[in-house]
Amino acid sequence: MSNSKTIAVDGMGGDEGPSAIVPGLAIALERQPDLKFLLFGDEKQIDPILEQHPKLKAATIVRHTDIAISMDEKPSAALRRGRHGASMWLAIQAVKSGEASVIVSAGNSGALMVMAKIVLRSMPGVPRPAMAAIWPTTRGQSIVLDVGANIGAVATHLLGFAVMGEAMARSVFGLKRPTVGLLNVGVEEAKGLEEVKEAARLIRESNLPIEYGGFVEGTDIGKGTVDVVVTEGFTGNIALKTAEGTANQFGAFLKQALSSTLMSKLGYFFARAAFQAVREKLDPNNNNGAVLLGLNGIVVKSHGGANAQGFASAVSLASHMAGNRLIERIAGDIEKMQLLQKEEK
Amino acid sequence: MSNSKTIAVDGMGGDEGPSAIVPGLAIALERQPDLKFLLFGDEKQIDPILEQHPKLKAATIVRHTDIAISMDEKPSAALRRGRHGASMWLAIQAVKSGEASVIVSAGNSGALMVMAKIVLRSMPGVPRPAMAAIWPTTRGQSIVLDVGANIGAVATHLLGFAVMGEAMARSVFGLKRPTVGLLNVGVEEAKGLEEVKEAARLIRESNLPIEYGGFVEGTDIGKGTVDVVVTEGFTGNIALKTAEGTANQFGAFLKQALSSTLMSKLGYFFARAAFQAVREKLDPNNNNGAVLLGLNGIVVKSHGGANAQGFASAVSLASHMAGNRLIERIAGDIEKMQLLQKEEK
Numbered sequence: 246m247s248n249s250k251t252i253a254v255d256g257m258g259g260d261e262g263p264s265a266i267v268p269g270l271a272i273a274l275e276r277q278p279d280l281k282f283l284l285f286g287d288e289k290q291i292d293p294i295l296e297q298h299p300k301l302k303a304a305t306i307v308r309h310t311d312i313a314i315s316m317d318e319k320p321s322a323a324l325r326r327g328r329h330g331a332s333m334w335l336a337i338q339a340v341k342s343g344e345a346s347v348i349v350s351a352g353n354s355g356a357l358m359v360m361a362k363i364v365l366r367s368m369p370g371v372p373r374p375a376m377a378a379i380w381p382t383t384r385g386q387s388i389v390l391d392v393g394a395n396i397g398a399v400a401t402h403l404l405g406f407a408v409m410g411e412a413m414a415r416s417v418f419g420l421k422r423p424t425v426g427l428l429n430v431g432v433e434e435a436k437g438l439e440e441v442k443e444a445a446r447l448i449r450e451s452n453l454p455i456e457y458g459g460f461v462e463g464t465d466i467g468k469g470t471v472d473v474v475v476t477e478g479f480t481g482n483i484a485l486k487t488a489e490g491t492a493n494q495f496g497a498f499l500k501q502a503l504s505s506t507l508m509s510k511l512g513y514f515f516a517r518a519a520f521q522a523v524r525e526k527l528d529p530n531n532n533n534g535a536v537l538l539g540l541n542g543i544v545v546k547s548h549g550g551a552n553a554q555g556f557a558s559a560v561s562l563a564s565h566m567a568g569n570r571l572i573e574r575i576a577g578d579i580e581k582m583q584l585l586q587k588e589e590k
Numbered sequence: 591m592s593n594s595k596t597i598a599v600d601g602m603g604g605d606e607g608p609s610a611i612v613p614g615l616a617i618a619l620e621r622q623p624d625l626k627f628l629l630f631g632d633e634k635q636i637d638p639i640l641e642q643h644p645k646l647k648a649a650t651i652v653r654h655t656d657i658a659i660s661m662d663e664k665p666s667a668a669l670r671r672g673r674h675g676a677s678m679w680l681a682i683q684a685v686k687s688g689e690a691s692v693i694v695s696a697g698n699s700g701a702l703m704v705m706a707k708i709v710l711r712s713m714p715g716v717p718r719p720a721m722a723a724i725w726p727t728t729r730g731q732s733i734v735l736d737v738g739a740n741i742g743a744v745a746t747h748l749l750g751f752a753v754m755g756e757a758m759a760r761s762v763f764g765l766k767r768p769t770v771g772l773l774n775v776g777v778e779e780a781k782g783l784e785e786v787k788e789a790a791r792l793i794r795e796s797n798l799p800i801e802y803g804g805f806v807e808g809t810d811i812g813k814g815t816v817d818v819v820v821t822e823g824f825t826g827n828i829a830l831k832t833a834e835g836t837a838n839q840f841g842a843f844l845k846q847a848l849s850s851t852l853m854s855k856l857g858y859f860f861a862r863a864a865f866q867a868v869r870e871k872l873d874p875n876n877n878n879g880a881v882l883l884g885l886n887g888i889v890v891k892s893h894g895g896a897n898a899q900g901f902a903s904a905v906s907l908a909s910h911m912a913g914n915r916l917i918e919r920i921a922g923d924i925e926k927m928q929l930l931q932k933e934e935k
Contacts, residue, residue: 319780383842393775396783430738430827435664438741438824463831467839479783480825482775484832486808491836494812497728498871499844502864509864516857519847526843 253345256286257313258352269556323356340542346567351547374539382469393482400443426461426471534559598690601631602658603697614901668701685887691912696892719884727814738827745788771806771816879904
């Protein structure tokens, strides 16, 4: 039995390691005082920081290990070195054993995916696990998947992503009937990749309770045209990082323009609260946490560059999904999908 | 012999048709008084607007046709109806016949690509034509291709895109040794799609005078890490439109935040020139014009929603490329590519 209030944490991941993670856990605990943490990593680094947060210390069990996966280690090398011993591996293992309901890591994405797949394995019937990102939109937030767990996808993989993304949108956003769209180069039925067109047919003909919103284009992601955007992992990763780059670029242009004249500096002075609000809305630290879906356990990947605030967002997201029984929802939906596919045959 | 100062114009394309196009030509002519235009379309709509621009009228020959391709017409239907008669078709034909050096249209992209391929045909040795977009970056501008002329690409197609994009960067940006990168999900050699890894090998081993910058990620596009970003058309189109959506979103957030309090409104008042500068920098009308490369003639696609200013940008880009003999540059580079490939065998 998993304890839905206990979160396993890879204490050594991310650019700043325990010095961002431990204060991040303290912030998450402030928000949700009933959380418990199983924290894996080097106690020599963790304990001194933990001492500064007595409430957190009381809610946390530290499990020591000397092995930490570095951010630039190749997944294959990470696996050889870290299998059975690294903080990341042990944290995932805690979900498998049922000690924790969900694992959060800010570490090496590739290593995390490989280890998670080995330890937790795919849920029965899931064609492929997928990495889902929460994307801020003008309407609120959407889920985009796959953003890089796989390279390449056939139509049945995309159907699986749609089912898992829809379950996540119900769980995370509390929507009854989230809308699901397929990312394509045009909204007309005849356009785009064969796999995407075939996936559209599968979704329409599946009779699954999916509110299918048709094809969507790149511009629709930021608009929030649909709640769940389904795409293959290569394209999804490029889209996610292109959006990140564009937001940075916009910020850089604005900064430059606002410091160019006395008038604009004065303007910035008066409007700084507004700029702060926009920055926060687009700050990856406030929209932090991609989720690896389709395994027998929830794996949340925090941005490697996340600060304490950012890591706390990822932890809150993780606890939210665990509390909403995301795994059970996905299992139910995947079962429906399989039954319908069998009927078709 | 093509007249490098004469530009063929599809007078009926775009959301606003002649009422944006004709004033757009007038603006382009102000900037470059030696341009001449061959303008195809409905003279009943064109002539009254042309009357308001006497200088433009003197530099323009209007060729009447009743047939105009609509923005939402399927390419196959557009071809059936417009072959040999539509303003778009006739404007392309003027490049083929040598009356004009380049064609500009704000019309239906799909129809334009199909017609251009039929009329102008691929240059000898070009594996596939590609649509290249000019992308504003924090460093200046880059070229991204293919943004949607093709769906799917093998390694040799990507090599061809690299060669054509590099020639365009020399022509449009005046760079001697533009850098070229391949869009991928990571910068490590082992990552990504097989086609992309194979294209990297082809570029490295080709001995072509390409300044190869390795793999780049989505975030690198906006940074301007390389001058030319090469990718397959589906992904390129999604990236382009995702960036457009993100920029719109950023603008919407900012607008909302700046009108939220009295202080922020005051700030906007003082800094409005700065906001205007950012808006102009990111305005698609000021970075307007995607270019279809690899045909026996240059085809410039203006954004369908471009206003007069936007259409003028596309015309200036077109005349610039014609003046810099882009076609000859590409032909030379493609020939080198073929010779090297033969040597390899």
